[in-house]
Amino acid sequence: MEIGSYLKELRLKNNLTTKQVELKTGISNSYISLIERNKRKPSAGILNKLAKAYQVKPEDLLYLMGYLPPIKAKDDFKQIPIYNIISTGKPSFISENIEGYSPIPPGLETLPMKDLFAIRVKDKSMIGKRIEEGDIVIIRRQSDVSNGTIAIISLNNEITIKEVVKQNKYIILQSTNLDHPPILVKKTDNFNIVGKVEWVMHKF
Template structure:
């Protein structure tokens, strides 16, 4: 089997991912993933398929057989079918709501396959980012964030939160005494202080396209 570690590194960097994020999502250790990029070892057919799904790239491109890196719809469907036991479909939301349910069926735009190891029994969803207030955290306008539903986060985590009038926003949550500071990652925006906010979920990572 031929495999191009240079192409893997190139497409990962173009997608804006840290190598640890890719490793977690394809079910290998960071050191094992590093060996793929450095040409020390080759991924199995199963791992190659997971790479292609997560990075949205064709397997032929990663194997050096084709210069076109676009993952076709047909190949995506084939990869999903062959990895049914290892992946689960996560909803892509157009909107999140205040309250226990967080979203309804009307808010679901579609689904995207994610390794079951990444879900780990939690309820998760994707949400499209609107605005550039988090761009220095490599979360751009139009990106999709992968969110684990939970009602609280640690200070310093990036989260989807509800503020006044049940408006949702994505910000870094800073806990300072009895106050909550929502901090943007863009100097053009100011941080804001609140007595309390409602957390919809913790942002685990961002994906450029789905």
């Protein structure tokens, strides 16, 4: 889920039309529609106004959009670790290299805490899916994913983010950046799926 989809959920939860939000905030209903369709990135000022209209904490929206830095100390049970590894590393990275903590994004609160963690992206292989270097992705730990899922994978002790494409008996790790060609997983490869990408927090 992206921030626009979440903002739309908040609006509907408050039983508001885009026109009513315009009257409350001064933000045009057409611009609100563009934000909700992820066609525009809301500024910090707009997020503050929307937070007031939707009765949520402004800092929650600001963090999800990348306007606030990761929390440096784990001060409540609703935070998950952010790991600063993606391009290279060992599968044991999950227990080390913590750079901070992230609140659990909306919609994931019901998942077990032990199944969630975050990674700061260190490569540009998925820019076609609007996942860019410096973004934070929230991962749900699982050892398998369905065809076409964007996942964190370990291939020969290197950690990266790819779309997992399953064709017949083959697995192809697909990028959306032409500078990163597809990778066919061979039987001799040390390949593991670490988890599924559930949320993307963009860096600005």
